[in-house]
Amino acid sequence: MKPNRFHVLLAATFVATGCAGVRVSSPPPTVTAKAWAVADGRTGRLLGGFNADEPRKSASTTKMMCAYVVLQLAEKNPTVLDETVTFSKLADSAPGSTTGITAGESVSVRDCLYGLLLPSGNDAGTALAEHFNSRCAPPDNAMRAAGLATKNLATRANFVAEMNRTARRFGLTRTVYRSPYGDGGTSADRTTTAHDLARLAWHAMRLPSFRSYVSTKQHECRVRQTEGTFRTVTWDNTCRLLGVDGCDGIKTGFTPSAGCCLVASKRREKSHLISVVLGCKTKDDRDADTRALFEWAWPQMIPRP
Numbered sequence: 001m002k003p004n005r006f007h008v009l010l011a012a013t014f015v016a017t018g019c020a021g022v023r024v025s026s027p028p029p030t031v032t033a034k035a036w037a038v039a040d041g042r043t044g045r046l047l048g049g050f051n052a053d054e055p056r057k058s059a060s061t062t063k064m065m066c067a068y069v070v071l072q073l074a075e076k077n078p079t080v081l082d083e084t085v086t087f088s089k090l091a092d093s094a095p096g097s098t099t100g101i102t103a104g105e106s107v108s109v110r111d112c113l114y115g116l117l118l119p120s121g122n123d124a125g126t127a128l129a130e131h132f133n134s135r136c137a138p139p140d141n142a143m144r145a146a147g148l149a150t151k152n153l154a155t156r157a158n159f160v161a162e163m164n165r166t167a168r169r170f171g172l173t174r175t176v177y178r179s180p181y182g183d184g185g186t187s188a189d190r191t192t193t194a195h196d197l198a199r200l201a202w203h204a205m206r207l208p209s210f211r212s213y214v215s216t217k218q219h220e221c222r223v224r225q226t227e228g229t230f231r232t233v234t235w236d237n238t239c240r241l242l243g244v245d246g247c248d249g250i251k252t253g254f255t256p257s258a259g260c261c262l263v264a265s266k267r268r269e270k271s272h273l274i275s276v277v278l279g280c281k282t283k284d285d286r287d288a289d290t291r292a293l294f295e296w297a298w299p300q301m302i303p304r305p
Contacts, residue, residue: 087123098119105223105225108221118238139161147185215249254283273297
C-alpha cells in the first residue's frame, strides 16, 4: 500500500528516536482504521500508531477489562470461577450481542466468561458485573462525575469503578469505563484510545487464564434453566483471524458509532505483536488492516545493531 505523508513522517520519527529499541525499516501501510496502534507483545512498548492517543468509542473491546477484573478476583480465589451466575432481567434485556441466556437461567462464572469473550455477550457482561458488584469498592467522585452515578448503573457501578481503578493502575490515562461491556455514556462520551487498548491487551495477555479464553474458537456449556433442567449452548469466537498464522486472540467490537474494532495478538517464533484498529467501516476492513499492520511490524522487531 502507498504510504501517505503522515506515515512517512511517523516512520522517520521512529527511526530517529529508536523507539522501544527497534529499527523501523519501512513506513507503516495505509489502512482504513480511524485510529490504530501496534505494540511489542513482549514489552508493551508502542511500535507505531495513527491517532493512537485520540479518545474514541471502542465498542466491545471494553469486555477485555471486564474479563480481566473477574480473572484477577479468581487469581486470589480460584473458587470464584465455580460460582453460579444467575442472569437478571436487566442482563437479559441488554441490547446488542447476546449469549442467548434468558432471565432466571444460570451458568458458572467460568462459562459466563466464555459467553462474554467468544460471542461477545453484552448480557454476560451485565451478569458478571451484577454478580461481583458487592465485592468491589464504590466509585469515587471523579468516576461518579464521569457517568457512574446514573440510576441504570446502580447494580453495576462498583464493578465498573473497579474497571476504572484497574485502568488507572495500568496508566491508561485516556480511558473511562461507563459500562461493563461497551462504551456506555452519551453519544459524546469516549471510552479509550488505541494506545491504551494496546497497553491493556499487554497486561491481560500476561494472565494464562485470559490467554486461554481469548484463544478459544468454540465453547459448549450447560445452562441451568429456571425449572432446574439443563440445556446446552455453543458459542463461537467472533474473531475471524483466530488461529490464522499465529493469531491467538483477542477481542472484536462493533457499534455504528464506534465502527468495526479489533484488538489482536499474533506470535511468530519468539516474537509477539499486539495490534489495535478502531473505526473501520467493515469487518473485512478491520481484518485486512490488522493483517497489514502485523506484516509491517514484524521487521520492526529486529534488534538494533
